[in-house]
Amino acid sequence: MQRRVTFDNRLLPYLLLAPQVAVTLVFFIWPAAQAIWQSVHLQDAFGIRSEFVWFENFTHVLGDPNYLDTLKVTIVFSVAVTVLAMGVALLLAVLADSKIKGARAYKTLLIWPYALAPAVAAVLWMFIFNPDIGSFGRALRALGYDWDYRLNGGQALVMVIMAASWKQVSYNFIFFLAGLQAIPRSVIEAASIDGAGPVRRFWTITFPLLSPTTFFLLVVDMVYAFFETFGTIHALTQGGPGKATETLIFRVYQDGVVNNDLGGSSAQSVILMVIVIALTAVQFRFVERKVHYA
Amino acid sequence: MATVEIRNVRKSYGPVEAIKGIDIAIQDGEFLVLLGPSGCGKSTLLRMVAGLEGITGGEIAIGGRVVNHLDPKDRDIAMVFQNYALYPHMTVFDNMAYGLKIRGIPKAEIRARVDKAAEILELGRFLDRRPSQLSGGQRQRVAMGRAIVREPAAFLFDEPLSNLDAKLRTQMRVEIKRLQDRLGITSLYVTHDQVEAMTLADRILVMNHGVAEQIGTPLEVYQRPASLFVAGFIGSPPMNVLDGRIDDRGEAVLVPGGQRLPLPRPRPTDAGRPVKLGIRPEHMAVAAAGFSIEIELVEALGADTVVYGRLPDGETLLVRMAGIPTVRERDRLTVAPQDGALHLFDAVTGRRIE
Numbered sequence: 140m141q142r143r144v145t146f147d148n149r150l151l152p153y154l155l156l157a158p159q160v161a162v163t164l165v166f167f168i169w170p171a172a173q174a175i176w177q178s179v180h181l182q183d184a185f186g187i188r189s190e191f192v193w194f195e196n197f198t199h200v201l202g203d204p205n206y207l208d209t210l211k212v213t214i215v216f217s218v219a220v221t222v223l224a225m226g227v228a229l230l231l232a233v234l235a236d237s238k239i240k241g242a243r244a245y246k247t248l249l250i251w252p253y254a255l256a257p258a259v260a261a262v263l264w265m266f267i268f269n270p271d272i273g274s275f276g277r278a279l280r281a282l283g284y285d286w287d288y289r290l291n292g293g294q295a296l297v298m299v300i301m302a303a304s305w306k307q308v309s310y311n312f313i314f315f316l317a318g319l320q321a322i323p324r325s326v327i328e329a330a331s332i333d334g335a336g337p338v339r340r341f342w343t344i345t346f347p348l349l350s351p352t353t354f355f356l357l358v359v360d361m362v363y364a365f366f367e368t369f370g371t372i373h374a375l376t377q378g379g380p381g382k383a384t385e386t387l388i389f390r391v392y393q394d395g396v397v398n399n400d401l402g403g404s405s406a407q408s409v410i411l412m413v414i415v416i417a418l419t420a421v422q423f424r425f426v427e428r429k430v431h432y433a
Numbered sequence: 434m435a436t437v438e439i440r441n442v443r444k445s446y447g448p449v450e451a452i453k454g455i456d457i458a459i460q461d462g463e464f465l466v467l468l469g470p471s472g473c474g475k476s477t478l479l480r481m482v483a484g485l486e487g488i489t490g491g492e493i494a495i496g497g498r499v500v501n502h503l504d505p506k507d508r509d510i511a512m513v514f515q516n517y518a519l520y521p522h523m524t525v526f527d528n529m530a531y532g533l534k535i536r537g538i539p540k541a542e543i544r545a546r547v548d549k550a551a552e553i554l555e556l557g558r559f560l561d562r563r564p565s566q567l568s569g570g571q572r573q574r575v576a577m578g579r580a581i582v583r584e585p586a587a588f589l590f591d592e593p594l595s596n597l598d599a600k601l602r603t604q605m606r607v608e609i610k611r612l613q614d615r616l617g618i619t620s621l622y623v624t625h626d627q628v629e630a631m632t633l634a635d636r637i638l639v640m641n642h643g644v645a646e647q648i649g650t651p652l653e654v655y656q657r658p659a660s661l662f663v664a665g666f667i668g669s670p671p672m673n674v675l676d677g678r679i680d681d682r683g684e685a686v687l688v689p690g691g692q693r694l695p696l697p698r699p700r701p702t703d704a705g706r707p708v709k710l711g712i713r714p715e716h717m718a719v720a721a722a723g724f725s726i727e728i729e730l731v732e733a734l735g736a737d738t739v740v741y742g743r744l745p746d747g748e749t750l751l752v753r754m755a756g757i758p759t760v761r762e763r764d765r766l767t768v769a770p771q772d773g774a775l776h777l778f779d780a781v782t783g784r785r786i787e
Contacts, residue, residue, distance in 0.1 A: 334536055431522040
């Protein structure tokens with residue numbers, strides 16, 4: 140049964156919707172429209188004139204071998220962040236859901252990182268991993284491991300993946316914990332009486348019943364990895380060394396803001412948008428079928 | 434099939450003792466009902482047998498094997514939960530087959546066992562459905578089916594009928610009884626419903642505050658309640674309880690208002706002892722002499738009538754009469770207990786005086 144809310148005042152519902160609509164228009168529709176418009180234009184170096192160039196920007200971007208490298212970095216980065224953030228969060232949520240001492244404090248602490256601005260979080264990671272002043276970085280070097288993410292692209296990628304995942308673990312944790320707590324205890328008990336040990340209970344009962352949460356987080360985390368990790372990367376490595384940690388979103392910024400190629404940057408934004416829309420559509424089309432909504 | 438022995442079992446939550454030493458040996462194939470009000474510890478005791486709660490003290494043995502430290506999966510029991518606890522993401526078939534698959538039983542045998550259970554429970558048409566597509570009664574059957582396909586040593590029922598409406602509950606009660614008679618599997622059944630207890634049980638264990646008030650057949654518990662608590666809990670409407678005193682010759686009970694009710698046999702040793710006197714409403718009858726009551730309320734139930742009367746001292750006295758009402762509110766009536774229908778309890782401890 141669906142509930143219908145009715146308003147006496149005809150204007151009120153529109154008024155209540157207005158802030159959200161305004162935010163969407165100003166911060167999403169307007170920039171997106173602008174990106175599309177700019178992606179088919181070429182600006183001169185001083186930003187005075189622009190010329191309609193059809194899809195020249197796109198062919199240029201897609202023909203650039205560097206762009207494909209960036210795409211590869213993005214795929215590795217996004218898959219790693221999504222898997223790591225969800226895996227760690229699920230593990231922590233399962234532990235927090237079981238009866239342990241100090242569960243409340245533990246839960247609160249786990250939620251904190253989410254309140255941190257990406258740049259602040261990045262500085263925090265720098266204090267840990269910087270090879271000169273970071274505690275862990277120095278320890279690695281003291282142990283004879285040649286740790287310097289400023290020079291080693293692989294190490295840099297590992298570090299931004301960890302930093303980006305860490306921030307998203309909190310968010311995932313809250314949802315996983317809520318999802319776990321929504322599973323009736325008696326269903327788990329029934330499974331243990333039916334003869335299932337803890338591992339089998341998790342994979343045959345808990346995990347399937349958690350699938351709506353998992354699916355939701357999969358979509359959210361992927362969007363996060365594609366778009367919202369800009370701040371973390373910018374603060375930690377600026378896409379370097381070389382282009383080892385340059386993801387698509389970071390390159391959009393790099394080409395547009397730093398290199399002043401607004402047309403090329405906009406074309407990249409549009410490509411990025413299409414990729415994420417396509418991925419989300421694929422997830423809804425194929426993954427959601429396996430989701431059990433109770 | 435197996436015996437279930439509960440030996441001086443205790444359960445504490447910190448300083449609070451929820452179960453204070455229960456002792457009972459359940460015979461192979463016996464149907465034992467754990468009956469008591471909410472919070473009396475009956476569900477906790479059942480969950481301890483299942484292995485879902487730890488045992489603070491004492492021993493539980495299933496089929497002669499002490500199971501105190503065994504996981505639920507190793508106890509060879511099946512349980513039916515109050516909310517059914519079906520696996521919502523599995524079909525009815527998979528719900529019933531889950532435990533069998535885990536035990537590595539061959540596919541063909543699983544199919545055969547589930548089909549047989551489905552036939553007994555009339556679930557054949559629903560095997561491909563999910564629990565959410567079933568009615569409450571059907572879910573209840575699936576929960577039963579999941580228990581019986583396992584062919585366990587014992588069935589544990591935790592208030593399995595309390596989520597059903599009254600009509601279905603009666604129907605399922607009869608089915609459970611039939612099923613248990615047919616399968617002959619030792620069963621422990623928790624309920625707070627005395628009708629379920631009376632109709633299903635071979636023996637009833639009446640629990641209160643973590644203590645077994647009485648263990649006996651349904652009729653023993655009804656006819657010779659071991660304590661005031663049992664007397665009040667079994668029987669509907671509840672037993673009338675009056676303050677009284679055995680007279681100086683030990684031949685009768687004196688109740689306030691001057692009534693003198695002769696005892697079935699004299700008990701001179703108890704002369705002068707204060708007692709609680711119990712009389713079931715159905716053992717009261719209209720008489721020439723006896724309690725004089727003013728009728729406050731008449732409940733016509735069809736087959737019989739419950740009369741709420743007020744004694745001169747203000748106490749309420751319930752009388753149950755056969756058939757439709759023959760009296761009206763504010764009428765005066767004289768009633769007396771039938772011969773031998775007196776229950777005497779110690780005024781302090783509430784225990785039965787034989």
